[in-house]
Amino acid sequence: MGKRLMKGNEAAVHGALMGGCTHFFGYPITPASEIAQAAAFYFTSAGRVFMQAESEVSVINMLYGAASAGARVMTASSGPGIALMGEGLSYLAGARLPSVVIDMQRAGPGLGNIWPEQSDYNMVIKGGGHGNYSNLVLAPSSAQEMFDFTRKAFTLADQYRMTVFILSDAYIGQMMEPVEISGPVLHGTRKDWAVYGDAASRPNLISSIYMNPPLQRKHNELLQDLYRQLEREQVDYQDIQTEDADLVFIAYGISARICLSTVHALREKGVKVGLMRPKTLFPFPKERIRELAEQGKTLAVVELSSGMMADDVELHVRGRTTVLRYLTMGGETPTVQELIANVERDLMVRSGGLSNV
Template sequence: MTVMHGTSERRAGARRARVLMKGNEAIAEAAIQAGCDAYFGYPITPQAELLEWMARRMPELGRTFVQAESELAAINMALGAGATGARVMVSSSSPGISLMAEGMSYMAGSEIPVVLVNVMRGGPGLGSIQPSQSDYFQAVKGHGHGDYRTPVLAPASISEAVDLVAHAFELAERYRTPVFILADGTLGQAMEPVELRFRTPERRANDWALTGADGRPPRVVKSLDLLPENLERHNLALQAKFQEIARREVRWAGQQLEDAEFAIVAYGTAARVARTAVARGRSRGIKVGLFRPITLWPFPERELARLAARLRGILVVELSAGQMVEDVRLAVEGRCPVAFHGRMGGMIPTPDEVVEVLRSFQARVGRRARRKALLPLPAESKVEPPSGNGHGAVDRAGWAPVEPVEPSEPVLAGGHRRRLREVAR
């Protein structure tokens, strides 16, 4: 469980220290340090420690914690609290996130800020409690009903998750929108040394929030409008906001892309695997780099398109049957071939498995000349580091300085396909 035995004094003093923390607990503490006023949740694996951390810490600080009777209730409690201008977080895992779709749509329509953490597990249905990235479509393409978008932040390490929690509150409040943090069972359950770069985003004046109509006209926070002209106008305003987010809030990180002929595109835990695969691929003579979206929506499509123009091929690696790969293909628009490798149901590809896939992809792509390698490389854009804490650690934002644990036996070429054949039998 937790190794953060420190008292609150020690925690406060350790704002810059590195502490071994479990992902769920680090996310919870980051929210607390970011000034989260209220948390509503319901137990579900693999995010239960997040709820438990909040259950202990929030009352200590005189803040609101409610264990709701369901995820439906939890998200609607968040709706009520959020409508008063409070800084609110909700967390769950895949099946519970499905139940929250209704509330998220209402909050998007009513423009209520909230941060929702999804510690993804395998599906569909009850699925498993093991890590997965199979909720990409749900988070990125439309969680609830109606025309709306939700910023989706995908940490690839626990340290980065800490940064992104504060960033998520900023986005939620700046744009009056729900924001997703899309983690997975690995990030939730794993322990890593975490740089405690906590920060508290500034509060904004909420001239829309419900506080009681005392000395001012009543305010209404709602999504309903039965007049088509009005509702279209409201939708157009929402779409303008989403376009502004898409223009301004794209974040991504790269690794060894300068001379790359191939790129692996991956986020979250899959990017951790890909990072090692890039190093091993390089050692075996493949000029490969990593392109890691940090915002899944807005997707870094322009940046990826510019990169694709320089590449011989892109391999997308996900813990899913292939969801983000659709956005990669839309961004790449045929500038280079795009291949996909994914594992499902809680399985995680090994770096060697990815290198093997990369090798066969390289063979398929053939020896086409690198005719466009002189095109300029897009500039990275990551989440701003906390200001004034002495850590100019943007470059390491994504990565705790430990190698991911790897299996002792390398997976042989074709192992994935062989397993699929076995399953098919």
């Protein structure tokens, strides 16, 4: 197949259909409404289920019901909506139901505005709801990855019986780029734990209740084992010119795209910089961060938040190297020129350039 020019939002819906998703439950919110709109058209046209719910709370519970019945399910929203889904996400994790949720991040707190931030990081990476649980979190930075990641998300969700988040942002969703719709349709198969309303599945129970504390403890430990398994099997990142770099940007989503331009521009000026772009935020590429730190590279976290991912980077750096924070909030994005100026200033300070002034 050739390529089509499409928005990240539309690419996600294409990825969902090619990933075997049969049920989309949605609720309008800028900047994720286009996903629901595209799903309303494509899911319905493809004979699959699209439904607009009465609230995000209902959305996540419809996902819970359809996933309980063995379907491949998804929704898409933005920060305020994801926050409302918190309890349901916790239930999905507790009951070990596979689902896919896209978060097109916008600026907060509160109503905030509709331009991009990456300030849902803590909410999504650390769970979002109550209890000891995590989601598998993928971070696309192009329309093609919106397609690719969404397509594979359903298989991952089934494989690990958990929620897979696509943590994206308003720009990655709004941006049009060429997208190749390729590969076979990945259909789900019958699940031995699901409730199908038939004789074979009659013994099955979907529940997150363990009234016996030792059993609840065991369930929690099983979840934690699952997350450790994810760290062994699913960590993914992209290294761009990190080999000889003195400074390595760490960024995802739209921030990574801006960093990529900055790397190109600084390299032209002879400044050795690179980019490490996590494609999975949970599991986090902490080994790679440790390696970069041990190699003595300065790390610069570029994100549209108060430093939520930077905190995680520092956790794995453990003081081995300097972690710079180039943070922007409020729906604004840093320009390439600003990042260049930051790097030139900070590298000079670190090499002692300013101490002689």
